[in-house]
Amino acid sequence: xxxxxxxxxxIRRSSAAAxxxxxxxxxxxxxxxxxxxxxxxxxRIVMGAIGTGSQGTSNMRDFLxxxxxxxxxxxxxxxxxxxxxxxxxxxxxxxxxxxxxxxDFREFLEKEKLDAVSIALPDHWxxxxxxxxxxxxxxxxxxxxxxRTIEDGQIIVEAVKKNNIIWQTGSWQRSLTNFRRGAExxxxxxAGKITYIEVGLPDGGRGIGTPPVMEIPxxxxxxxxxxxxxxxxxxxxxxxxxxxxxxxxGGQLTDWAGHHVDxxxxxxxxxxxxxxxxxxxxxxxxxxxYNVPVEYDILxxxxxxxxxxxxxASRLEHGMGTTWYGDRGWIHTNRGNILNASDxxxxxxVIGEEExxxxxxxxxxxxxxDSVRSGTQAIAPIEPAYRAISVALLGEIAMTTGQTIKWxxxxxxxxxxxxxxxxxxxxxxxxxxxxxx
Amino acid sequence: MxxxxxxxxxxxxxxxxxxxxxxxxLAIVSSCKQTHQYKALIITGQNEHNWQxxxxxxxxILEETDMFSPVIMVAPAKGEDIxxxxxxxxxxxxxxxxxxxxxxSETVSTDLDDYVNNGGGLIYYCSKSDMVFSESDSxxxxxxxxxxxxxxxxxxxxxxxxxxxxxxxxxxLEKTLKYDEDYEVLATGVIGSSYASFRDTSYVPxxxxxxxxxxxxxxxxxxIMFGAPDEKENNALHSVGFIITLQRGAEWVASGDVTQExxxxxxxxxxxxxxPDFKGINYSEALEKLGSYDITRSTKYYTFLQNEIRNAAxxxxxxxxxxxxxxxxxxxxxxxxxxKKLILRELSWMGSDYCIPVIESLESNPExxxxxxxxxxxxxx
Numbered sequence: 001x002x003x004x005x006x007x008x009x010x011i012r013r014s015s016a017a018a019x020x021x022x023x024x025x026x027x028x029x030x031x032x033x034x035x036x037x038x039x040x041x042x043x044r045i046v047m048g049a050i051g052t053g054s055q056g057t058s059n060m061r062d063f064l065x066x067x068x069x070x071x072x073x074x075x076x077x078x079x080x081x082x083x084x085x086x087x088x089x090x091x092x093x094x095x096x097x098x099x100x101x102x103x104d105f106r107e108f109l110e111k112e113k114l115d116a117v118s119i120a121l122p123d124h125w126x127x128x129x130x131x132x133x134x135x136x137x138x139x140x141x142x143x144x145x146x147x148r149t150i151e152d153g154q155i156i157v158e159a160v161k162k163n164n165i166i167w168q169t170g171s172w173q174r175s176l177t178n179f180r181r182g183a184e185x186x187x188x189x190x191a192g193k194i195t196y197i198e199v200g201l202p203d204g205g206r207g208i209g210t211p212p213v214m215e216i217p218x219x220x221x222x223x224x225x226x227x228x229x230x231x232x233x234x235x236x237x238x239x240x241x242x243x244x245x246x247x248x249x250g251g252q253l254t255d256w257a258g259h260h261v262d263x264x265x266x267x268x269x270x271x272x273x274x275x276x277x278x279x280x281x282x283x284x285x286x287x288x289x290y291n292v293p294v295e296y297d298i299l300x301x302x303x304x305x306x307x308x309x310x311x312x313a314s315r316l317e318h319g320m321g322t323t324w325y326g327d328r329g330w331i332h333t334n335r336g337n338i339l340n341a342s343d344x345x346x347x348x349x350v351i352g353e354e355e356x357x358x359x360x361x362x363x364x365x366x367x368x369x370d371s372v373r374s375g376t377q378a379i380a381p382i383e384p385a386y387r388a389i390s391v392a393l394l395g396e397i398a399m400t401t402g403q404t405i406k407w408x409x410x411x412x413x414x415x416x417x418x419x420x421x422x423x424x425x426x427x428x429x430x431x432x433x434x435x436x437x
Numbered sequence: 438m439x440x441x442x443x444x445x446x447x448x449x450x451x452x453x454x455x456x457x458x459x460x461x462x463l464a465i466v467s468s469c470k471q472t473h474q475y476k477a478l479i480i481t482g483q484n485e486h487n488w489q490x491x492x493x494x495x496x497x498i499l500e501e502t503d504m505f506s507p508v509i510m511v512a513p514a515k516g517e518d519i520x521x522x523x524x525x526x527x528x529x530x531x532x533x534x535x536x537x538x539x540x541x542s543e544t545v546s547t548d549l550d551d552y553v554n555n556g557g558g559l560i561y562y563c564s565k566s567d568m569v570f571s572e573s574d575s576x577x578x579x580x581x582x583x584x585x586x587x588x589x590x591x592x593x594x595x596x597x598x599x600x601x602x603x604x605x606x607x608x609x610l611e612k613t614l615k616y617d618e619d620y621e622v623l624a625t626g627v628i629g630s631s632y633a634s635f636r637d638t639s640y641v642p643x644x645x646x647x648x649x650x651x652x653x654x655x656x657x658x659x660x661i662m663f664g665a666p667d668e669k670e671n672n673a674l675h676s677v678g679f680i681i682t683l684q685r686g687a688e689w690v691a692s693g694d695v696t697q698e699x700x701x702x703x704x705x706x707x708x709x710x711x712x713p714d715f716k717g718i719n720y721s722e723a724l725e726k727l728g729s730y731d732i733t734r735s736t737k738y739y740t741f742l743q744n745e746i747r748n749a750a751x752x753x754x755x756x757x758x759x760x761x762x763x764x765x766x767x768x769x770x771x772x773x774x775x776x777k778k779l780i781l782r783e784l785s786w787m788g789s790d791y792c793i794p795v796i797e798s799l800e801s802n803p804e805x806x807x808x809x810x811x812x813x814x815x816x817x818x
Binding site for chain 1: 587588591600601602604702703704705706707708709710732733735736737739740743746747748749750751756785786787807808810811814815816817
């Protein structure tokens with residue numbers, strides 16, 4: 001009985017949503033107005049998930065851990081194994097069997113009436129699916145890197161601004177204490193004036209060879225998985241290993257720039273601009289399908305004179321993570337709750353009331369939900385995510401062309417280099433195209 | 438008549454001039470050949486691997502640099518009297534010891550020390566220094582497998598500018614290698630890559646030093662613990678990582694510096710690369726072979742082309758020359774579709790109007806239609 005009631009409540013809520021809530025996303029749900037205690041189902045943020053592989057499932061579990069704040073009602077994936085697993089997760093959480101499943105995001109977006117959507121897809125799909133979800137005025141928790149090309153990113157940023165939705169990037173390091181504390185020390189000058197930053201990202205891994213063409217497994221819609229990427233026969237290189245192929249990703253560089261470059265920018269207030277000059281050198285494999293750089297060393301210069309080096313960790317003194325160098329010392333932060341400084345005293349410094357206090361979140365997924373409720377920006381908005389990945393994407397262009405790229409971070413164009421400018425976008429395979437907004 | 442004689446004389450003078458020119462040219466060419474700056478001695482004759490194979494390979498690898506004139510000297514076979522074996526190291530800039538077996542005489546040992554201290558270069562190949570002159574105890578080695586070479590001393594001349602991680606194929610690691618304290622470990626071999634341990638944190642990799650170096654007096658010593666054949670030539674020996682390490686290491690011990698550029702086909706963490714004939718390739722060979730590219734084969738000729746494009750660094754004339762060569766491959770009747778796909782991808786960003794008619798002519802090939810459209814869209818046609 002209880003199940004039925006909650007379902008009915010849910011449907012009623014969905015109708016209400018369809019009737020107008022989503023046109024005015026800034027409407028504040030009652031629960032954010034200080035009403036404590038058990039939330040009625042109508043106070044829950046109703047969510048769906050597109051992409052339910054390892055990262056998508058991980059995000060969904062993090063949302064479900066928020067218990068009564070969130071209710072998932074639908075999932076979408078091109079792999080029915082993923083889909084069934086995701087449905088089980090949702091149904092277990094909802095104690096029913098009502099989670100709806102979709103193999104096509106277009107149908108999902110057309111039929112589902114949601115507050116928000118969690119999206120975790122291979123990078124080559126981000127441009128289309130993020131934009132379409134935003135155009136439906138859904139609040140989006142979207143995985144980094146937010147785009148495969150600069151052009152994709154520009155459209156997504158524009159769509160978020162135009163549709164006035166809450167966006168949270170999956171750059172969850174921002175919600176960890178050591179990263180925020182490091183960035184906060186730096187932005188308040190505790191390492192002095194910052195002149196140089198090193199960002200260490202993972203080294204490339206072992207190759208994947210060239211497996212033979214094989215039968216497409218019945219659970220996988222390979223054509224839909226490829227989508228706008230060039231059509232290729234199925235060789236079993238799909239989930240996880242797409243990261244090593246340029247048609248879908250830029251490798252460890254673009255995967256991780258969304259984390260450590262983002263933190264670097266956060267600490268020096270470069271979240272809303274980009275470098276003006278980028279050069280770089282990559283090391284590329286010569287065997288098998290793996291064609292992203294396994295090693296990379298990129299140097300960017302910003303208009304304010306700051307230089308940022310982004311390289312695979314083996315090349316850097318501090319390895320993985322972000323190291324800001326100022327005229328009073330350096331501060332390094334990395335996963336594993338690592339926060340070090342040239343002088344340990346720097347780390348004991350107290351940030352005064354009048355100084356800059358960076359946005360504080362202790363749970364990245366909760367922060368998104370809170371922002372959806374309050375209608376205020378989350379800790380990881382779209383533009384910083386775009387600015388972080390564009391550093392890596394411009395580095396990719398510098399490595400491909402062998403040239404120093406001059407970038408106009410205001411107009412977001414490459415200066416005086418028509419050939420390099422062509423690399424700002426990747427043509428989409430028909431019938432797909434980047435949505436207009 | 439007079440004028441005929443005059444013409445004859447003139448003709449003879451012309452011929453004489455041509456002969457003279459040829460002689461001078463020959464002299465220049467032969468002197469160029471003699472520009473091998475360094476004389477190298479490879480000592481072999483006993484070893485756990487097939488030393489006939491390895492010593493000949495080392496000779497060829499050194500010759501490939503055009504810097505070394507190597508000779509092989511074979512020590513007496515196992516059990517034979519070795520007292521008469523007494524090479525004069527001072528005739529050489531580089532000595533490579535591909536030797537593990539009966540102890541050489543004390544004189545040889547002292548001579549070798551003096552040679553290094555006086556500025557000579559010495560490479561121990563697949564054996565460590567303190568075991569060369571004595572019967573080896575049994576050493577514990579891993580089974581043959583690929584391992585990752587991790588660069589430790591990336592500022593060392595031998596390793597500077599090389600990738601920081603790369604795969605050495607089908608080779609062995611000597612476990613718990615003992616070496617003198619004055620050696621610096623330049624690189625380690627790791628079975629179970631950092632990538633494997635990244636995915637599975639409980640994984641404990643095997644890590645052993647594989648490249649060590651020291652300065653000794655005025656000279657230098659390098660130990661290379663990889664690249665050994667078994668009974669015959671193998672991938673460990675053909676590994677570009679090994680070949681280049683030996684070539685750079687040889688120059689470093691002989692001169693204290695490395696002037697060789699990092700080649701296009703140096704391996705990466707994603708996989709090993711091989712030179713079955715120990716030779717690098719040149720531009721025309723790369724272009725020729727690129728046309729027959731098959732997706733299951735190495736992409737090294739494509740990588741070579743990409744490097745040429747990067748090295749052009751936006752120079753329009755250089756790019757146009759490359760574009761014309763790429764168009765020629767696209768037109769080739771024997772060129773595979775897979776090769777065409779790679780070329781179309783490059784042309785899509787670095788091509789000019791020149792390549793467009795040829796790309797358009799490929800539109801009718803159904804296997805290439807996506808790639809043609811991709812290229813033409815980027816070329817904005």
